[in-house]
Amino acid sequence: MNFQKEGIQDRARGAILGTAVADALGAGYEFKPPLAKDIPVVFKSGAFDLGEWTDDTAMMICIAKAASRSDLSQSLDAVAEEFYSWYASHPKDIGIQTRSILADVSKNPTAKKMLVASIEFVAENERAAGNGSLMRTAAVALPYLSNPELLGQVADAVSSLTHYDLTAREACTIWTKAIRHAILFENFDGVQLAINELPAFRQTYWNNLLDEAEASAEPSEFTKNGWVVHALQAAYKAITMTATNTPEHFVLGVEAAVRVGNDTDTVAAIAGALLGARWGYSAIPASWLEIVHGWPGLNAADLVDLADEITEPIWG
Ligand SMILES: [Mg+2]
Numbered sequence: 001m002n003f004q005k006e007g008i009q010d011r012a013r014g015a016i017l018g019t020a021v022a023d024a025l026g027a028g029y030e031f032k033p034p035l036a037k038d039i040p041v042v043f044k045s046g047a048f049d050l051g052e053w054t055d056d057t058a059m060m061i062c063i064a065k066a067a068s069r070s071d072l073s074q075s076l077d078a079v080a081e082e083f084y085s086w087y088a089s090h091p092k093d094i095g096i097q098t099r100s101i102l103a104d105v106s107k108n109p110t111a112k113k114m115l116v117a118s119i120e121f122v123a124e125n126e127r128a129a130g131n132g133s134l135m136r137t138a139a140v141a142l143p144y145l146s147n148p149e150l151l152g153q154v155a156d157a158v159s160s161l162t163h164y165d166l167t168a169r170e171a172c173t174i175w176t177k178a179i180r181h182a183i184l185f186e187n188f189d190g191v192q193l194a195i196n197e198l199p200a201f202r203q204t205y206w207n208n209l210l211d212e213a214e215a216s217a218e219p220s221e222f223t224k225n226g227w228v229v230h231a232l233q234a235a236y237k238a239i240t241m242t243a244t245n246t247p248e249h250f251v252l253g254v255e256a257a258v259r260v261g262n263d264t265d266t267v268a269a270i271a272g273a274l275l276g277a278r279w280g281y282s283a284i285p286a287s288w289l290e291i292v293h294g295w296p297g298l299n300a301a302d303l304v305d306l307a308d309e310i311t312e313p314i315w316g
Contacts, residue, residue, distance in 0.1 A: 005315055007186075007280070008145070008183055008184065008311075008314075009308065009311060010280035010281050010282050011182065011183040011186070011276070011277055011278070011279070011280040011281075012141075012142050012145070012183050012277075012307050012310075012311045013276075013280070013281035013303075013304050013307040013308070014183075014250075014275075014276030014277055014278075014279060014280040014281045014282075014283065014284065015138040015139075015141060015142070015179050015182075015183060015273050015274075015276050015277040015307075016060070016064065016138055016139065016142070016276070016303050016304075016306065016307040017276055017281050017284055017289065017292075017300060017303055017304065017307075018138070018250070018254075018272035018273050018274075018275055018276015018277065018284065019056065019057055019060050019135075019136075019138045019269045019272050019273045019276065020053050020057045020060075020269075020272075020292050020294075020300070020303055021254070021272060021284055021288045021289065021292050021300075022254045022257065022258070022265075022268035022269050022271060022272025022273075022275075022276075023053045023054055023056040023057045023135075023265045023266075023268060023269040023272065024043065024048075024051050024052060024053040024054070024057070024265075024288075024291070024292045024294070025041065025043055025254065025255075025258055025265075025268060025288070026257070026258045026264035026265035026266070026267065026268030026269065027044075027046070027047070027048045027052065027053070027054050027264075027265045028042075028043060028044025028045065028046055028048075029041075029044070029258055029259075029261070029264040029265075030046075030047070030054075030262075030263065030264050030265050031262060031263075031264075032261055032262075032264070033261045034218075034220035034259055034260055034261035035258070035259040035261065036259075037259070041255040041258045041259065043288075043291055047092060047093065048092060048294075049293075050291065051291030051292045051293055052292075052293060052294045053292060053293070053294035053295075054092070054093055054265050054294070055091055055092075055093050055094050055095065055098075055132075055135075056135040056136055056265060056266055056269040057136075057269065057294060057295075058086050058091060058294060058295040058296075059083065059086065059098070059132075059135070059136035060135075060136040060137075060138055060139045060269075061082075061086075061139070061295070061296070061298065061303075061306070062079065062082035062083050062085075062086050062136075063079055063082070063136060063137075063139040063140060063158060064139040064142070064306050064307070064310060065078075065082050065306070066078035066079040066081070066082045067139060067140075067142065067143045067310050068306065068309045068310050071143075072140070072143065072154050072157075072158070073144075073150050073153065073154050075111065076111035076157055076158065076161060077109075077110050077111050079111065079158060079161060080105070080109040080110055080111045080113070080114050080161060081109060083098075083102060083109070083114070083161070083162075084102060084105065084107075084109040086295065086296075087099070087102040087103075088107075089295065089296070091295065095130055095132035095162075096130070097121060097125075097128065097130045097132055097162060097163060098132050098162045100117075100121060101114055101117045101118050101121060101161070101162045102114075102162075104117040104120075105117055111157075111161060114161040114162065115160055115161060115164070118160055118161060118162055118163065118164040119160075119164050121164070122164045122165050127227075128163070128164070128165040128168070129163070129165040129167045129168045129227055129228045129229065130163060130168065130226060130227065130228060131168075131225065131226060131227065131228045131231035131232075131263065131266050131267075131270070132162060132163055132266075133158070133159035133161075133162055133163035133168050133169075133171075133172050133228075134159075134168065134171045134172055134175055134228050134231060134232060134266075134270055135231075135266045135269045135270055136269075137155060137158070137159070137172045137175055137176045137179070137273070138176075138179055138273035138276075138277070139310070140154055140155045140158050140172070140176045141155075141176045141177075141179040141180040141183065141277070142307060142310040142311055143310055143311075143313075144180065145180055145183060145184060145311065145314055146314060148177060148180060151176060151177060151180055152173050152176075152177060152194075152197070155169075155172045155173045155175075155176035155177070156169045156170075156172065156173050158172070159171075159172040159173075163228070165228075167228060167229060168228045170198060170202060170206070171228045171229070171232050173194060173198075174191060174194040174195055174198075174206065174232075175191075175194075175232065175270065175273070175274065177190055177193070177194035177197075178190035178191040178193075178194055178274055178277075179273055179274055179277040180277075181193060181194075182274060182277035182278040183277045186278060187278065188239065188240075188274065188278060191210070191236065191274075192210075195207060195210070209229060209232070209233055210233075210236065212233065213233040213234075213236045213237045213240070214237075214240065216233075216237055218237070218241075219233075219234040219235070219237040219238045219241070219256060219257065219259070219260045219267070220234070220259065220260045220261055221237075222234040222237070222260070223261070223262060224262075225260060225262050225263045225266070225267050226262065226263050226266075231263065231266060231267050231270055232270065234257065234260045234267045235257055235267050235268075235270040235271035235274070236271075237256075238253050238254075238256035238257035238259075238260065238267070238271045239253045239256075239257075239271055239274060239275060241256060242255075242256050247279045247280070247282070247283035248283075249275065249278075249279060249283075250272075250275045250276065250278075250279040250283040250284060251283075251285060253271055253272075253275045254268055254271060254272050254275060256271075257270075257271035257272070281304065
């Protein structure tokens with residue numbers, strides 16, 4: 001593959017920073033009703049400080065840190081260790097499902113222990129398809145820009161550590177492949193292309209969900225967005241309804257995602273990852289980059305360094 005370093009590096013950074021800024025912007029609106037179009041979206045403090053990202057970005061950073069020090073396709077123990085060390089830092093928020101798995105694995109976490117706990121969670125809970133693995137998946141795309149098949153497997157495996165449910169795993173596979181595609185080819189076609197790679201009956205399932213999103217009037221119609229399906233549909237709708245052929249699409253799409261209400265930081269983080277992958281770090285407003293920060297004491301510049309560290313081997 002003929003990589004054009006500058007643009008690809010900008011968009012790889014965009015996937016990571018897109019998650020972080022959207023998460024931090026959405027955090028001020030979490031668990032609120034949908035926000036009307038005429039009310040501006042601004043950074044707000046509350047449970048989190050002004051500009052502070054939440055668990056979505058923290059868990060994405062865990063994956064990114066693990067990817068910077070080991071090959072995730074060989075072993076996910078580094079991810080398990082990073083997740084556990086974040087959990088042990090007593091984060092301000094953590095998903096119910098993720099907390100349950102991490103509480104189960106004790107102080108010496110391994111990927112295998114997490115997977116066993118995660119499979120048990122699915123067996124014991126009817127509602128195991130939370131949005132908590134989709135929200136953090138941007139970092140999975142970066143090490144596998146030149147290997148889409150491996151990327152699909154790793155996206156599935158990283159989801160499985162906390163979210164073993166098939167729909168949650170497929171959502172991660174679809175979105176991570178779409179993020180890779182957007183970084184390389186500067187469009188959103190990767191969502192459909194990834195669905196086309198699923199078994200036939202699952203293609204029908206996901207195509208129907210995308211059709212439903214396209215036919216909807218607003219992303220806020222997908223009210224149960226703690227569920228991975230509604231979270232993906234709301235993020236997808238926020239992206240498609242604001243589409244322009246200019247980088248302003250990044251801000252328009254993220255703001256539309258924040259307006260959905262309920263799990264706003266996560267829907268925004270999901271949308272922000274793909275929008276950032278398409279439009280790049282350079283499309284993110286400087287004022288947003290200046291304000292964002294969070295666990296473990298990082299800011300936007302640190303996340304740029306982390307993204308670059310993961311993609312560095314690609315340039316050889
Ligand atoms: Mg969150």
